[in-house]
Amino acid sequence: MGPLAFLREARRRRALERSPIPEDLWDWALREHRIFRTLSPEDAVRLRELSTVFLAEKEFRPLPGAVLEDRTRVSIAAQACLPLLGLDMDWYSDWTTVLVTPREYEVTRRDVDEAGVVTEYDDELAGEVLHLGPVVLSLEDVEDSGWGDGYNVVIHEMAHKLDGRDGSFDGRPPLHRDMDGEAWRRAFTEAYEDLRAKVARAPLRRSRRRAPRIDPYAAESPDEFFAVACEYFFEKPALLRSEYPEVYAQLALFFRRDPVTA
Numbered sequence: 422m423g424p425l426a427f428l429r430e431a432r433r434r435r436a437l438e439r440s441p442i443p444e445d446l447w448d449w450a451l452r453e454h455r456i457f458r459t460l461s462p463e464d465a466v467r468l469r470e471l472s473t474v475f476l477a478e479k480e481f482r483p484l485p486g487a488v489l490e491d492r493t494r495v496s497i498a499a500q501a502c503l504p505l506l507g508l509d510m511d512w513y514s515d516w517t518t519v520l521v522t523p524r525e526y527e528v529t530r531r532d533v534d535e536a537g538v539v540t541e542y543d544d545e546l547a548g549e550v551l552h553l554g555p556v557v558l559s560l561e562d563v564e565d566s567g568w569g570d571g572y573n574v575v576i577h578e579m580a581h582k583l584d585g586r587d588g589s590f591d592g593r594p595p596l597h598r599d600m601d602g603e604a605w606r607r608a609f610t611e612a613y614e615d616l617r618a619k620v621a622r623a624p625l626r627r628s629r630r631r632a633p634r635i636d637p638y639a640a641e642s643p644d645e646f647f648a649v650a651c652e653y654f655f656e657k658p659a660l661l662r663s664e665y666p667e668v669y670a671q672l673a674l675f676f677r678r679d680p681v682t683a
């Protein structure tokens with residue numbers, strides 16, 4: 422362990438000793454989020470430790486109109502750390518800030534095509550991730566997350582962060598050494614193409630929350646497919662496994678967890 426990692430470890434130990442998430446607040450978080458109800462006692466203990474370190478290391482910045490209560494911070498931390506149960510906090514070491522907005526927000530996007538034509542359009546976002554920059558989360562969407570219905574803005578944005586760790590948002594995070602990159606590519610490409618074909622046949626629904634089976638938003642791009650697949654992996658794993666078993670298997674290898682049997 423190098424000197425920096427040693428210092429980081431010492432800081433984390435201190436956070437765990439001095440400012441653990443209070444018992445009543447933690448019990449609330451476990452009860453309130455349906456996705457935590459299937460956690461083993463050991464996993465729940467580890468999730469509390471990860472969440473404590475998350476709260477110590479990340480900076481929450483509410484934007485005007487967003488009221489950040491302790492419960493909300495713990496809710497965000499715990500859902501953000503669920504994907505880390507089989508990994509560790511270092512996977513989030515390349516960013517610090519969580520910007521919180523009251524609700525979905527509009528951004529103006531600017532695209533320039535090959536001919537140099539600039540298009541500007543408004544887009545509604547529940548959250549977003551900027552490379553090496555903050556994670557943006559809407560409070561309304563945080564409240565809609567964790568119910569076990571497949572929608573989870575926190576896990577979605579964390580998935581983008583994991584994906585982007587190697588510098589490219591391409592739907593593929595840096596894989597573990599014992600994983601097969603070709604198997605990953607095949608599983609995700611086939612599933613993505615399949616979903617795109619299904620979405621092309623059915624009219625795209627505007628609301629992400631009431632979408633059937635796998636959210637059509639996943640058909641937007643390979644990186645969105647990965648982020649949405651991660652939502653299902655932790656929210657509705659049995660559904661993902663029945664729809665796209667190869668994707669489920671790759672995610673189980675990556676997250677080092679098997680939530681269907683856990």
Ligand SMILES: [Zn+2]
Nearest residue numbers: 577581645648
């Ligand atoms: Zn996304």
